[in-house]
Amino acid sequence: NxxxxxxxxxxxxxxxxxxxxxxxxxxxxxxxxxxxQDPGMGLRLIHYSVGAGITDQGEVPNGYNVxxxxxxxxxxxxxxxxxxxxxxxxxxxxxRDRTYFGPGTRLTVT
Amino acid sequence: AxxxxxxxxxxxxxxxxxxxxxxxxxxxxxxxxxxxxQYPNQGLQLLLKYTSAAxxxxxxxxxxxxxxxxxxxxxxxxxxAHMSDAAEYFCAVSTGSARQLTFGSGTxxxxxx
Numbered sequence: 696n697x698x699x700x701x702x703x704x705x706x707x708x709x710x711x712x713x714x715x716x717x718x719x720x721x722x723x724x725x726x727x728x729x730x731x732q733d734p735g736m737g738l739r740l741i742h743y744s745v746g747a748g749i750t751d752q753g754e755v756p757n758g759y760n761v762x763x764x765x766x767x768x769x770x771x772x773x774x775x776x777x778x779x780x781x782x783x784x785x786x787x788x789x790x791r792d793r794t795y796f797g798p799g800t801r802l803t804v805t
Numbered sequence: 806a807x808x809x810x811x812x813x814x815x816x817x818x819x820x821x822x823x824x825x826x827x828x829x830x831x832x833x834x835x836x837x838x839x840x841x842x843q844y845p846n847q848g849l850q851l852l853l854k855y856t857s858a859a860x861x862x863x864x865x866x867x868x869x870x871x872x873x874x875x876x877x878x879x880x881x882x883x884x885x886a887h888m889s890d891a892a893e894y895f896c897a898v899s900t901g902s903a904r905q906l907t908f909g910s911g912t913x914x915x916x917x918x
Binding site for chain 1: 841851903906907911
């Protein structure tokens with residue numbers, strides 16, 4: 696039982712490049728979400744999903760895309776990276792009573 | 806809409822002293838409230854949660870928090886700080902379940918020898 700896994704742990708991109716942050720969970724949760732963490736701002740919700748095929752926007756969705764084809768996986772896509780997207784990204788998987796976070800991906804955009 | 810305010814972005818205490826980290830929330834419906842801890846370069850670990858049962862909630866590592874509806878507060882306390890408590894602490898609120906969390910900006914706790 697691995698919980699929530701994220702890859703990669705670290706990534707450096709140049710402005711304009713695209714990439715996908717991977718997230719998987721093995722707890723059979725319907726609800727999954729992506730947050731970004733920036734100094735002094737806590738964690739802010741980017742996108743979330745309430746089940747396979749259903750996604751919605753959170754507080755800061757611009758520049759990010761998501762899809763949910765299976766219960767287990769919830770990838771986050773950066774379409775054209777910008778320096779403002781330099782951040783630490785956390786994937787989360789939630790039951791009704793508890794949210795479990797992945798270890799995070801530290802992304803730097805130069 | 807819901808929001809969380811954590812008073813004090815940095816708190817320093819001496820080892821053995823009381824730890825008090827403040828959290829005030831705003832919610833239009835009865836909230837679920839959480840405290841998470843983040844050690845350097847790690848993910849978030851749940852310390853404790855309030856989900857409308859007992860107002861005094863005990864968590865891991867000797868931490869506890871009290872839900873006070875009249876003050877819209879959920880402050881985190883520990884009677885005696887340990888060096889290993891040094892970390893960043895986040896308060897979070899949600900409505901109806903533990904799913905869609907709104908976080909405070911965090912409090913960095915430093916424990917002095």
